[in-house]
Amino acid sequence: MKKIHLLILKAFIRPFIVTFFIVMFVLLMLFLFKYIDDLIGKGFEWYVILELLAYQSAVQISMAMPLSMLLSSIMTFGNLGESYELVAIKAAGISLRKAMTPLFILVGLFSGGAFLFSDYILPVVNLKMGALLYDVRIKQADFLIKPGIFNNTIPGYSIRAKGKSKDGKILYDLMIYDHKSSNTASNVLLAKEGYIYNSPDNNTMILKLKDGVRYEDSRARNAKVYNPRQQFTRFYFDETEQKFDMSAFQMKRTDENLFKSHHMMLNLKQLRQYTDSNAVQMDSLRRTVFKEVQSYYYHFNDYYKAKDTLLSPSVPVVTYQHGFIEAIPNDKRTMAINSAMNQVRYIKDVLNIKANEDTFYRDKDIRYNIEFQRKFTLAVSCLLLFCIGAPLGAIIRKGGLGLPVVMAIIFFLIYHIISTVSEKSAKEGNIDTFWGMWMAIFTLSPLAVFLAYKAATDSALFDIEQYRLKAEKAITWIKNRFGARSRKVVQARKSLHDDYTLSS
Structure with missing residues (x-):
């Protein structure tokens, strides 16, 4: 080299x-x-x-x-x-x-x-x-308590703390609304202090509460009968624990097999296989549509053909002024019209459903082909x-x-x-x-x-004079080419005119 x-x-x-x-x-x-x-x-x-x-x-x-x-x-x-x-x-x-x-x-x-x-x-x-x-x-976002603001990230709970320690583990003056059983907050818990820590598997958050009281609305659980002597229940405690399900906050890895059939996750060999199988499904769908619709078409078509073959040449042809409906007896016209409308609706619904399925398979075929070409582009x-x-x-x-x-x-x-x-x-x-x-x-x-x-060729890219000269040269060539052709046409017409004058 x-x-x-x-x-x-x-x-x-x-x-x-x-x-x-x-x-x-x-x-x-x-x-x-x-x-x-x-x-x-x-x-x-x-x-x-x-x-x-x-x-x-x-x-x-x-x-x-x-x-x-x-x-x-x-x-x-x-x-x-x-x-x-x-x-x-x-x-x-x-x-x-x-x-x-x-x-x-x-x-x-x-x-x-x-x-x-x-x-x-x-x-x-x-x-x-x-x-x-x-x-x-x-x-979901991590559970985070801000002083003086209700936190609703845990489903079924609203938690507020007036203050917290620097490390965020200890909360002061807690208020917890439990509304899992109903839309209204029928269960309220107050505590002066709470300590947060997670379970060993990190799926549960445990809140250890001290010196508090719990209020429960008995009407939320019992029958809808007003009882003025049993409206609220109070539970005083020195220390208790409240557990919260935090499994929704943990990151879970999805099975990758669920995404393997996507067109962006396939190589050339797999794209060919998926394209062929998709084409087979499209052909099967279109044949199914024809089979479902042809029964209605051939039923009436065969009926008319049979009627035509039964008619002898001597029987005169009947013409109807207001359409084929005149051939149906008056007492059966309403039933025949309703039956025909129901069959038309059925055929229309079938075609709409099959058209949506066909569009789905066609879009898949387009995306497979696009991804196939992208490998080369x-x-x-x-x-x-x-x-x-x-x-x-x-x-x-x-x-x-x-x-x-x-x-x-x-x-x-x-x-x-x-x-x-x-x-x-x-x-x-x-x-x-x-x-x-x-x-x-x-x-x-x-x-x-x-x-x-x-x-x-070491020529300038933006040389306007050079482009102008080439354009003039091209225009001159076009004029000469078409000018010579037009002169030949004029001479031919003149010679034809002279020959016609001499002959006359």
Whole structure:
């Protein structure tokens, strides 16, 4: 390998690593901002948060890899162009295409690794990430007592304390409303002091109360008969314990098998299997619809055919002025109309139910196909954005994090917007899933070819005079082409006119 190749590889790998981690950090911050309400105040252990961030980092590779590829390629060739190293390379007789050959191989390896990652690792990561995020979001916030404020997080209880110790374990002047048995607070407990601690399995919170009284409303339990002598019951105590069920506040891990059939948790082989089974279910559903409906159709159809065959040619054809209903006797018309309406309603209900089921299976088929195509578009997008960024950096000849970042964001936003809009259209069934997933790549591929041509020929990208000259040349060619054709048409018409004049 030549020293020039080593120079370009070293110049590319360092910006790629830096930009990759910067993009990954930004995407993780966006993830935390999105789910900050589901993470704060729930008492998660540090390893749970770290596990969630690790899974999210792996999921975000599908977006971080193409963006860092684009940004690092612009920075690399921008720095080489700004320091006139590209000029020296071309002066040594090495074209830009030959100098970029090791980078193409390296980016191809990265793209192949991205494809293998999206097929083998990403489905497993999505499965674990989805199960963990589901458990994190359904977990309730930790039980927290604030002085002077009622806490209603424990179902069936309202707890208030006027004060608490610095460590939060001892509460003073407690008031506890128990309304588990009814909507009204028929059971009230007052205590001067309470000590909080958890059971060994952390599923129960125990509140040891001292020097208090408990009030119970007897009417809430007994019959609805007013008894003025037995309205309230008081229990005085020196020390007692109140237990609260805290199992809802504990994080429980959901079985991952419940999420395995989701389209984002499947690899290529599994996607093919699920797509085939879904197609079999769709075909079975449509055949079932035909069998359920055809009995009503063929019943009347066979009846009419039988009536036609029984009629002899000598029997005159009867015409009805107000429709076929005139053929039904008057005493049976109401029954026949009601029967027909009931059958129409039944057929309509069957078709509506089957249409909803068919829509469900069709949406599943679309999502399976979209995820199947996504496995390939991730790898191809890395190649495409590198082919855009490398010649663009050689053209603008600006390094650092200024103009390259702006250009990278612009082109990546164009790619991302086209990809998002086309994918949404594919999910809605407006376009085919293949075109929906590959639309951005097919749209930007001519731009990559154009930039590569500009970089190879050392021509300016924003040379307005050059574009004006080419436009004038194209307009002149069109005028000459169509002008010559129009002159030929005029001459032909004139010759025909002269021949017609002579003959007349």
